[in-house]
Amino acid sequence: MTQETPFKTGFIAVVGRPNVGKSTLTNALIGSKISIVSRKAQTTRHRIHGVLTRDREQFVFVDTPGFQTRHGGAMNRMMNRVVTQALADVDVVLHVVEAGKWSVGDDNIVPLLPSSKKCILVISKVDTLKNKNEMFDFVGKIMSKFSYDAVVPLSAVKKIQLDTLLDEISRRLPEGEPMFEEDALTDRSIRFIAAELIREKIFRLVGDELPYACTVVIEKWEEDESGAHISACVVVERESHKPILLGAKGMHMKRIASEARQDIRELLDKPVFLEVYIKVRKGWSDKESALRDLGYE
Ligand SMILES: Nc1nc2c(ncn2[C@@H]2O[C@H](COP(=O)(O)OP(=O)(O)OP(=O)(O)O)[C@@H](O)[C@H]2O)c(=O)[nH]1
Numbered sequence: 001m002t003q004e005t006p007f008k009t010g011f012i013a014v015v016g017r018p019n020v021g022k023s024t025l026t027n028a029l030i031g032s033k034i035s036i037v038s039r040k041a042q043t044t045r046h047r048i049h050g051v052l053t054r055d056r057e058q059f060v061f062v063d064t065p066g067f068q069t070r071h072g073g074a075m076n077r078m079m080n081r082v083v084t085q086a087l088a089d090v091d092v093v094l095h096v097v098e099a100g101k102w103s104v105g106d107d108n109i110v111p112l113l114p115s116s117k118k119c120i121l122v123i124s125k126v127d128t129l130k131n132k133n134e135m136f137d138f139v140g141k142i143m144s145k146f147s148y149d150a151v152v153p154l155s156a157v158k159k160i161q162l163d164t165l166l167d168e169i170s171r172r173l174p175e176g177e178p179m180f181e182e183d184a185l186t187d188r189s190i191r192f193i194a195a196e197l198i199r200e201k202i203f204r205l206v207g208d209e210l211p212y213a214c215t216v217v218i219e220k221w222e223e224d225e226s227g228a229h230i231s232a233c234v235v236v237e238r239e240s241h242k243p244i245l246l247g248a249k250g251m252h253m254k255r256i257a258s259e260a261r262q263d264i265r266e267l268l269d270k271p272v273f274l275e276v277y278i279k280v281r282k283g284w285s286d287k288e289s290a291l292r293d294l295g296y297e
Pocket of ligand 1: 016017018019020021022023024025124125126127128154155156157158
């Protein structure tokens with residue numbers, strides 16, 4: 001490749017039903033853990049821009065929330081709106097489906113894929129397939145029904161075929177100058193990432209007991225020579241969620257704060273004093289205005 005090769009840059013949206021591996025894939029591609037990963041649905045509520053710059057290309061990834069087809073609450077309507085908006089201003093859409101598991105959720109996504117955009121079908125988690133022939137049958141069935149610009153089977157966990165996917169995306173990116181600095185990981189603020197790290201700990205520790213309706217708001221952020229002094233508030237929907245989050249003798253909360261503090265310390269590379277407390281905001285996940293107050297679009 002010569003210097004005359006034009007630089008390419010563009011936005012890539014990653015869509016798919018919950019749990020198919022969108023966050024894991026985006027993280028594997030950009031090589032840094034920005035978006036949180038969890039086995040629970042609805043863990044990625046924000047649009048995240050992860051940036052990967054190669055020799056002559058810049059990929060700007062938009063990680064989108066899972067389409068929610070089962071529930072009709074304000075939260076899900078809002079999440080689908082975020083996805084639709086994300087698709088309207090990207091260059092390439094990756095529709096991620098789990099190997100061997102096409103479902104009605106995937107059928108519902110296909111009509112939402114914009115016909116004017118390049119669309120790549122990504123078959124995730126191929127490492128979970130015992131038999132390679134299963135893959136051919138699976139892809140054959142999908143392609144006989146729907147048309148995609150390319151198909152890439154891969155494994156984000158085992159790092160199989162990630163470069164192939166980047167090459168396929170690159171072929172479809174428009175020419176243009178880089179939009180971000182070389183080392184940019186995200187256009188989200190460091191505070192947002194800190195809040196995400198706290199949320200990740202909550203999901204890991206009490207995700208099975210606590211419904212999805214819980215968010216983290218950074219209320220104070222002060223940095224001086226001694227380090228960063230941060231107060232974070234976990235907003236839960238019901239009074240009954242509080243003891244779950246606290247755990248016996250507040251042990252859960254202590255662990256969440258301590259693990260999050262270590263991650264944020266690593267992120268900032270300075271001492272971190274983190275205070276995490278809980279607020280109950282009744283029914284917030286079903287009130288769009290309340291969501292807006294908390295920073296959701
Ligand atoms: N075996 C295997 N597991 C994977 C792979 N990619 C993701 N997973 C697992 O699948 C689960 C869901 O992954 P996520 O990346 O959180 O999925 P998501 O689509 O972003 O989920 P939502 O945020 O709920 O929409 C996690 O437990 C991942 O570890 C893969 O390539 N192989």
